[in-house]
Amino acid sequence: MTEIKPREAPSGTVIQLTIQSAVNGPDELKKRYRLSIGGVSARFYPIYNNDAETIAAIVPDKLNIPANPKPGDSIPVEVVFFDLRNEDGGITYNQFNVLVPTGLTGKEVEIDGVRNPTGRDFDVTFSDYVPLELWPKVTIYFDGKAVEKILKMDERSFTVELPDGVSQSSFKIFARVGDKETSTRNYEFGALKPLTADPSPTPTSAEGEAKEFSNNRILFILLGLVSLIAASLMVFIIYRRARLKSRPVPTAGPPEDEVEELHLPKELPVDLVNACVAGECVLYAGSGLSAQSGLPVWKDFVVGLLKWARSSNFITDIEEAHYQADVERGQADPVADSLVSRLTTDSQRELLNAYLQKVFLSRSNPSSLHSQLEALNFSAALTTNFDNLLESVYRVTSDDVFTPRDTDRLLSALTRRRFFILKLYGTLERKDTVMVASYQYEEAITGNNLFSQFMQTLFFSRTLLFLGASLEGIEAYLRGITLPKSFVRTHYALVAVTGGAWRAKAELLERRYGIKVFPYTPKDNFSDLSDFLTKLTDAVAAPQSTVAIGERKVSKLKRVTLENIGPFENLSLDLDLGFEHAWHIFLGDNGVGKSTVLKAIALALCGQEARPYAGRLLRDKKKNSKVSLAKKTS
Structure with a gap:
């Protein structure tokens, strides 16, 4: 297996897997292989008739996950592909998490489009995004028949196989999204049409007379009801006018249907100011920032x-x-x-x-917003943009401009606190690094453990400030990167939004990535954003006595315990001697284990990245081994 989309999903979701197989077509694929997700056998089927490497699978309902998971948790599970002819076991893919639903019951959407790309496969597009945890609760009906085979799922579109007995050229279609139901639409010859009444057969003479009498009776009843409603409405209008005349006229007030205008907070987050003062804030610049310079x-x-x-x-x-x-x-x-x-x-x-x-390179100059950024004490800048506006603002050379391929140099610059610019989609000066489509970016970072390590270090040790990025753009940037489930820092995103559909995505970013979203209603001159940056610049430039800078906590080793490591069967070193500034010196002959202790400490601190080297420290490979570190924080 080389990829799974999406990389996390609730039970019942259809996910797409890309595999590398040597089988002759989809039929042999189903006979020869078995799929397991979270220790439970999973159903799967080829998406395309002549493609044995792209398959759809259904996440099983009962998985081997913790007994009492919390709503919203993302729990890693193993995905294993077994070759039934191979006795050595299967191929494991670890970059997939089961999402525990938070309890959403449904969402009101409409069917926005229907396309027939090939055969009996149809793409059904909704008018708005469908939350990931509602994907298993989506049922699509063609002429009243529920879809049985879903090939792909996306935030706004589902690819399904037309049920048996339904014509490809015309049908009625509707969907249920949880406990909500869309309107029924007509599909005719490649496009959705307004829903029309079914034609009725021509009645016989006797039937016609009976039907005419029945229709007249119904019409008489309807006219009576209309008259009654009209009279009631007239009485209500007269009463309402009398009431309004007796009320004082309000001096001012917004229309009832006016959309709420959102503004950025007047008070700056203290954590954000502290991070900028300490040189621990990283800028993430989206395309909205470059748009201020006339770029698309x-x-x-x-x-x-x-x-x-x-x-x-x-x-x-x-x-x-x-x-x-x-x-x-x-x-x-x-x-x-x-x-x-x-x-x-x-x-x-x-x-x-x-x-x-x-x-991107022939017609752009930094905007006034870029000039404001220059005064802030950012330690680095990340961007999805191809332009050179940030390079111009911060006056950096190509030696300080990196791409996801430059992970060693990125980690070095981060640990040495040297300013750098990371171009997530590559730089046009290095053609081999350029990525335009989102799938190219996902492929570039999938399996790039060093880049994931860099991102983990960045999220843990720095505060990110997202400017000019959409909620979808932020999520796309983070998708596919393995990050810790708990965060010691809060990150911030100033996002221009319209309508009310942004709330669920903002809550998702805060819950999953620790990103606090500050939404605002965009204006032509982006005055809200400019005012916020001005306040932030003033706060950073103010004397430190006026800024609430918290003390940085320091962790120190308290005890090191080794079991079956190097020459030691059991060793416990107490490093908490009660001194505020204590040095510890290991003194001993060659070969007694001084370096082994240091390597064991490094192994425990590095975690999974050091796993390939762990076996070299074992004293007896047939026994369990353990390295335990105890710390104290002051």
Whole structure:
């Protein structure tokens, strides 16, 4: 197995697995292999008829997870693919977590689109995102028949197989999302149509007379009801007017249907100010920040990419129209993925790189918001942008600009507290590092343990401030990175939002990643964001006596215990001698175990990264071994 999407999901969800197999087609795949998720056998089936490497699997209901999991917990489980002809066991994939639902019962959405990409497979798109934990509670009905086979699930679209007996050219469709139900829509020859009444057969003469009498009777009753309602309504209006005349006229007030305007907090988070003063705050710059310099945000960039692909004859007019419709429905990521996957030759990729340089490097200067950032004491900057605006603001050379490939240099710069810029999607100056589509970024960081280690260190030792990024963009950046489940720091995101659909995603980011979202209603001049940065700059520049800077806690080793390590069968070293500043000196002949003690301490501190070297310290490989460290914090 090389990849699982999504990387966490509740039981009952359909997940997509990519495997490397040597079987001849899907039929042999099902006969030869068995899949286990969390120690429980799982159903799976090929997604495409001629593809034995992309399969859909259903997360089983009863998994071997803790007895009393907390709602919202993300619990790692093993995914094992067994070759029934191989007695050596299966291939284990550890980067998958079971998500414990928080109890969502449903969400009101509508079916926004239906496409028939191939055969009897249909893509059903919803008008808004469906929370991950509701995916297993989505049932789609074609002509009243529930879908039995789901091939793919996404936040807003599900790929399903049409039930038997349903025509591919026309049907009625609706869906249940938990305890909510969508409207029923008609699908005819490639598009959704307004729902119309079913035609009735022509009645016989006797039937017609009876039906006409019945209809007249119903009409008479309806007219009576309408008259009664009209009279009641007239009485209510007269009464209401009399009441309004007796009330004082209010001086001012917003219309009842006015959308709430959101503002950034007037009080700065103390933790954020402290982190900036201490040089422990890292900037994350999204495309919204570069947009202040006239560069496109993600959706506009994908639209431009479509026009470029058409002008370069990489897609047809019809394909461009379909892709454009997908972008307007909020599917910019899949469209970018599809376009980039078509560029398979070196010459095509060269043309893409030239286009990116034309868009991002030829016509931009730092904005006033960029100038405000320069005054803040950021220790590093992360960005998904291709432009060189941050390099210009902070006046750094290419030696201080890294990509996810430069993990050793990233860790070195982080530990040495040297300012750097991390370009998450690569830099245009190094063509081999450039990633445009989200799947390219996910592939680049999947299995990159050093990059995960860097991100863990960053989240643990620094405070991140997200500017100009959407909630979806932040989640896409963090997806696929293994991070600890508990956080010692709070991170902050200033996010421009519209409507009310942002709340669930904001809560998810805070619960899962420790990111506190401050939403605000965007204005033309982004004055709220500018005012916030001005306050932050003033607070950082103020004398330290006026800023509440907390003392940094220091952990010290209190005791080291070794069992079956090196020359020691059992060893306990008490390092808490009661002195405030105590040095400990290991004195002994060669070979008695001084270096072994230090290596054992390093092994315990490094954790999983040092696992390949752990066996070298064992005294007797047939016995259990243990390294225990006790600490005290002051």
